[in-house]
Amino acid sequence: MDSKAKAASIFKDNLQNFLFVLPALAIFCTFYIYPFYKMINLSFYDWRGIGPMHFIGLENYKELLGDKLWWDSMWHAGYITLIALVFQNPLAFALALACDRQIRMKRFYRVVFFIPPVLSQLVVGLIWNWILNPEMQNGQYIGLLNHYLFAWGLPQLVHNWLGDPKTALTTIAIVNSWQGFGWGFVMFLAGLQTIDKQLYEAAKIDGAGAWKTFTNVTVPMMLPVMLVVMILTILGCMQVFVLILAMVNEGLVNHTDVPVTRIFSAMQNTNRFGYACAEAVIFGMILVCVSFMTKRLSDKAKQV
Amino acid sequence: MKANRYIFWGMTKSTLIHVFLLSVALTCLFPIFWMIRCALMTNETVFVDQAIIPHHLNFGNFAVAWTKGNFAVYLLNSVIYTVSVVTGIVFISSLAAYSFSRLKFPGKNIIFYLFVAAMMIPLPGSFVALFVLMTKLHLVNTRFGYILCMINVGLSMSILLFKTFFDKMPHELEDAARIDGCGKIGIWWNMAMPFARPAIAVIVIFNSLTVWNEYILATLLLGDTNLMPLQRGIMVFQGANSTDYPVLMAGLTMAAIPIIMIYLFMQKHIVKGLSSGEMIG
Numbered sequence A: 001m002d003s004k005a006k007a008a009s010i011f012k013d014n015l016q017n018f019l020f021v022l023p024a025l026a027i028f029c030t031f032y033i034y035p036f037y038k039m040i041n042l043s044f045y046d047w048r049g050i051g052p053m054h055f056i057g058l059e060n061y062k063e064l065l066g067d068k069l070w071w072d073s074m075w076h077a078g079y080i081t082l083i084a085l086v087f088q089n090p091l092a093f094a095l096a097l098a099c100d101r102q103i104r105m106k107r108f109y110r111v112v113f114f115i116p117p118v119l120s121q122l123v124v125g126l127i128w129n130w131i132l133n134p135e136m137q138n139g140q141y142i143g144l145l146n147h148y149l150f151a152w153g154l155p156q157l158v159h160n161w162l163g164d165p166k167t168a169l170t171t172i173a174i175v176n177s178w179q180g181f182g183w184g185f186v187m188f189l190a191g192l193q194t195i196d197k198q199l200y201e202a203a204k205i206d207g208a209g210a211w212k213t214f215t216n217v218t219v220p221m222m223l224p225v226m227l228v229v230m231i232l233t234i235l236g237c238m239q240v241f242v243l244i245l246a247m248v249n250e251g252l253v254n255h256t257d258v259p260v261t262r263i264f265s266a267m268q269n270t271n272r273f274g275y276a277c278a279e280a281v282i283f284g285m286i287l288v289c290v291s292f293m294t295k296r297l298s299d300k301a302k303q304v
Numbered sequence B: 001m002k003a004n005r006y007i008f009w010g011m012t013k014s015t016l017i018h019v020f021l022l023s024v025a026l027t028c029l030f031p032i033f034w035m036i037r038c039a040l041m042t043n044e045t046v047f048v049d050q051a052i053i054p055h056h057l058n059f060g061n062f063a064v065a066w067t068k069g070n071f072a073v074y075l076l077n078s079v080i081y082t083v084s085v086v087t088g089i090v091f092i093s094s095l096a097a098y099s100f101s102r103l104k105f106p107g108k109n110i111i112f113y114l115f116v117a118a119m120m121i122p123l124p125g126s127f128v129a130l131f132v133l134m135t136k137l138h139l140v141n142t143r144f145g146y147i148l149c150m151i152n153v154g155l156s157m158s159i160l161l162f163k164t165f166f167d168k169m170p171h172e173l174e175d176a177a178r179i180d181g182c183g184k185i186g187i188w189w190n191m192a193m194p195f196a197r198p199a200i201a202v203i204v205i206f207n208s209l210t211v212w213n214e215y216i217l218a219t220l221l222l223g224d225t226n227l228m229p230l231q232r233g234i235m236v237f238q239g240a241n242s243t244d245y246p247v248l249m250a251g252l253t254m255a256a257i258p259i260i261m262i263y264l265f266m267q268k269h270i271v272k273g274l275s276s277g278e279m280i281g
Helices: A003-042 A059-065 A068-099 A106-113 A121-131 A144-151 A165-194 A197-205 A210-238 A242-248 A259-268 A273-303 B002-039 B060-067 B071-102 B108-120 B127-136 B143-167 B171-179 B184-195 B197-213 B216-221 B230-240 B245-280
Strands: none
Touching: A003 A273, A003 B071, A003 B108, A003 B127, A003 B143, A003 B184, A059 A273, A068 A106, A068 A165, A068 A210, A068 A259, A068 A273, A068 B002, A106 A165, A106 B002, A106 B245, A121 A144, A121 A165, A121 A242, A121 B002, A121 B230, A121 B245, A165 A210, A165 A242, A165 B002, A165 B245, A197 A210, A210 A273, A259 A273, A259 B127, A273 B127, B002 B245, B060 B071, B060 B245, B071 B108, B071 B143, B071 B184, B071 B197, B071 B230, B071 B245, B108 B143, B127 B143, B127 B216, B143 B184, B143 B197, B143 B216, B171 B184, B184 B197, B197 B230, B197 B245, B216 B230, B230 B245
C-alpha cells in the first residue's frame, strides 16, 4: 500500500469514528453551547424579545446589583437550602444509619423513602397546597392540617401557613425537605454499605464504643459521600422553582420569590430578555462558586 | 441476669429504630394517600366528610379529568415525549460513548471534556436563551423541538455512564467479534450494548423521571394544549378548576401513579444508579 492510500484510509477511519460522536455533538452544540454563548451575549443588550436590540454594555448588571427583589430572592433560595442542609441531610443520614443493619422491612423503607423524590415538584406542591388549605366551609377547616389542629384542641396553632409572609417560606422549605431527603438517604445507605466491615471489627477489638466507632470510622469513611450529597443539595435547592409555583402560585410573590422565578418573570411578564439573561449569568456564576467552595472546604477538612 | 438485660436493651433499641423509621415512612405515604382519597370524593363530601376512609367512593372524577380536563391528550403526550426522548438518549449517547471509549480520532479528548464540563456547570437560566433559539428555528410549539431539547438535558450524564461501562469491557470480546467480521457498528450493537445493559437500565429510569416530571421547558415551548405533557396540562387544568379539589386530585393521581409504578418496578436500578452516579460526581 502506498502512503497516499494509507493516509486516505486513516482519514476515512477517523471520519467514521467521529461520525459516532456527531449526533451527540450536534445536539450538544445547538442546545447547550449556543444558548450558553447567547445567554452571556444577550445580557449586554436591552431587548424585548422582538424588535431592535440595543447594546447597553454592563447596564443590566449595574441595575441587577441594586435590585433588592433579586437579592431577596437569592436569600430566599439560600434559606430553603439552609433548612435542607440543617434538617434534611442529617435526617437522611440518621435514617440511612438506622437501615444499615440486619433489620426487618429494610426493603420496604428503602422503597418508601424514595417515593416523594420520584413525584414531580408540581404534584407535590399541589398536594401540599391542598393539605395546607386555610379556608373554612360550614364552620369547618377544609385543609387537612388546620382541620386536625382544630379537632385535636390546638386552635391557637391553626394558621394560614402559605398565606402569611412570616411562615410561607419556612413551609415551602419544609415541604422541599420532605420531597428531597430520599435522595440523600439512598446515597448515604449505598455509601454505608461500601464501608469495609473489618474496620468495625478492628474498632471493636481496640475497645472503641459505639460513639467512638461512629466518629472515628463511619464519619471519616462517609465524608466523600457527604460532600457529594451536600453539593447536590445546594445545587438542587437553589434552583427550586416549580414547587413554589405550585404551592403559592402568584400570591405572595415578593416573599417567596427565588432566582429562577425572577428570571422567569423578567422574561415572561416584563419581556426583558437581556435583564433575564444577566440574572441567569450571575446566578450560574454564584452556583459554580458555591459548589467549588464547598469542595475546597471539604478537601481541607479531609486533610486535618 | 446480665444477658437478659442485654436482650432487653437490644429489643428496646430495635423497637425505637422501627418507630423512627415507620413514622417517617408514614409521613412519606400519607400525603399520597390523601391525594387518592380526595380524588374519590365529590365536591360536596370532600369538605364535610373528614373520615380517613370516605363513606362513599366516587370514581367519576377520573372520568371528568380524562375527558373534560383533556387528560387523555396530556397523558398520551407525556408517553410520547418520555419514550422518544429516552430512546434518543440511549442511542445517541451510547454511540458517542463507544467512540470516546474505544475509537480514535483527533480532538476526541477535547470533545469528551466538553461534555464532562457541561455536567459540572449548572445553567439555571439558560431556558431564556434556549427559547430565543427555538423561536429562531421555528421549533416552538412542535413536538420535535421539545424532544431535542430534552435529549440534550440527559446527554452528558448518560455519555459518562456509558463510557465508564465500555471502558470496563474486555478487549478480547471485541477482537473476537472483529475476527468474525463485525464492523464498528456491529461491535457497538452486538457487543457493547448488551455488555452495558445495567447502564441502560439506569439511564432509562433516570431520564424517564426527568422527562415525565419536566415543567419549565414544556411551559415555554408548548403553548398548544394538544401538545402539552401532563405536568403542563395539570397547571392549565388547575387554573380552570382551582376550587374543584376532587377533580384536581384525580388529575394529580393520574400524573403520579404511572411514575410510581415505573419506579416500583425498577427501584433496584435506582439504588445502583445513585451509587454509581456518586462515583462519577
